[in-house]
Amino acid sequence: MADEILRIENLHVSVEGTPILKGLSLTIHRGEIHAIMGRNGAGKSTLANVVMGHPAYEITSGRIFFKGEPLENLEVFERARAGMFLSFQYPAAIPGVQVGTFLKKSVASVRENPPKGREFRKELNAAMDQLSMDKSFLSRYVNDGFSGGEKKRLEILQMLLLQPHLALLDETDSGLDIDALRIVAQGINEVAADSACLIITHYQRLLDLVKPHFVHAMIDGTIIRTGGPELALELEDRGYDWLEVTA
């Protein structure tokens, strides 16, 4: 399919010999927003990390395709350059590396025709204004001493600047107050309009602001139910036990 962005086929993944994902399949097309919900330890973050190519995760069987091409031979940075983006649940701090320098380097690495000089600054300023970020952020060290909310804003700022074809958002709503959540959601909506988006979340509150086309419930390493936005409301209301019984 021409607008297929991500296809996961019967994916099995282990970490240090422990199976985490157990036969997960999922397809996402351009313009679609998918949300994955599930208990802690269900394998949600593993899914995001394995799609992005984290070396700690071993694919024991199954395949992942990005825009129709198999991903297994692509290293992490090649996936990023191909247009994949992961907003980390716990972004790493890089002491001594200023945010401004890092963003410039990252945009130059990922974008096909990266903006330069004044053009880059203009784009950066616009994105920072959109996320209500102070310009002093640029001289701080990447995620070093950042609050939870600041880290999440920086992740979304990167997403806006890198313009990915696939955005994986791993609990981007955690640690955000109501105002910050609204600002971050606005950023996600902007990117999602022209890309594919997979949101991993525990709560309905982000999905009130970023309307998913599909909601998936994940239990024990696999998707056991898929529905529309109403499924998120039901999960919020009833928890996950009833799904286990059904399964």
Add this chain to the structure above:
Amino acid sequence: MMYHQMPIPPRSEHLWRYTPWPRIHPTKPDDVPTADDVVFSNDGPQVLSSTEHSQNTQGDIARAFLQAAGGSSSHMSLNDESEPVHINARASGHVAVGHLHLDVKGSAVVFLHISGEPEWVGLHITGTLHANAHLAFGFINELDSNTKFLRCEDWQLARDSSLEHATLSVGGFRCKSDVRTSLNGTGSSVRQSITVNADGSRHDDEHVEIHHHHGHTQSDLVMNSACGGNSHFIGTGLLTIAEGANKSNASQVFRNLLLSQKARAEAIPELEVLADDVSAAHGAASAPIDGNQLHYLMSRGLSPEEAESVIVNGFLYDAFSNLTNKQLLEEMRTRLTVHLECELKR
């Protein structure tokens, strides 16, 4: 005691454990070779005048040797300097030695750049900071990669004076530094940052002593080294807080980044606290590059080599983050950037 009267210090002494005196001596320990002058120059209006060598060897063999070896000896008085002072120390010949004394009243920013290609260079810097004086001092070692380098520094700080001291050590084949600061007056403080980039078979031994002789004094030491190839870095710190020096506040942090299997790094902070009411903290860590940092940068499109380079450069820059003097901070970072860019082109 004169050099020839001194016994060679045993390796059991903390100071000489990793770089024994015979390894840093220019020839053989019994010998005091005729030294050429390290030539000090300065483009600004401040006068560099000739003076006698410091006679205070503190019973230390390295200082006694530098005194016996002779070489040049210069003195500079600084008094509320509006512009940073750049002193160039140029070493040449086979063995070169220089002595420099700074006498500081008011505020000053001083950079000392040492360069040259002798087989061996010795440098003894002494400084007196009078009451209420503030000195930001940057030392940049850009000696040839085949040079052995011995550096001793002694700083005396009077009441309410402050020293910000930054070292960028990227030159020389085998380096031994011994920087001692005495906080002699109430309210005096020292803030010290050391960045070491070691590669190939470079050996760099940085010893720092900070002595709190009075109460209400502060010290803060950060030492970051990145070690690649077969290099060996040693960072030792001796922090003493004298009896009665209450309300002193001291911290020492040593971080080593190991970039290859064969690189070695030691980080040994030592504390001797004889006062009751003080705050003293120290920490040391040696580790390879954090896989999470690497993964994060690669997930933003940086190749593994680019990501590693960004992490190492950031780590080295970060040692200067505790500096508060902007001119010192900017100059040290600029020098580090130039060094890293030159290294990249090699």
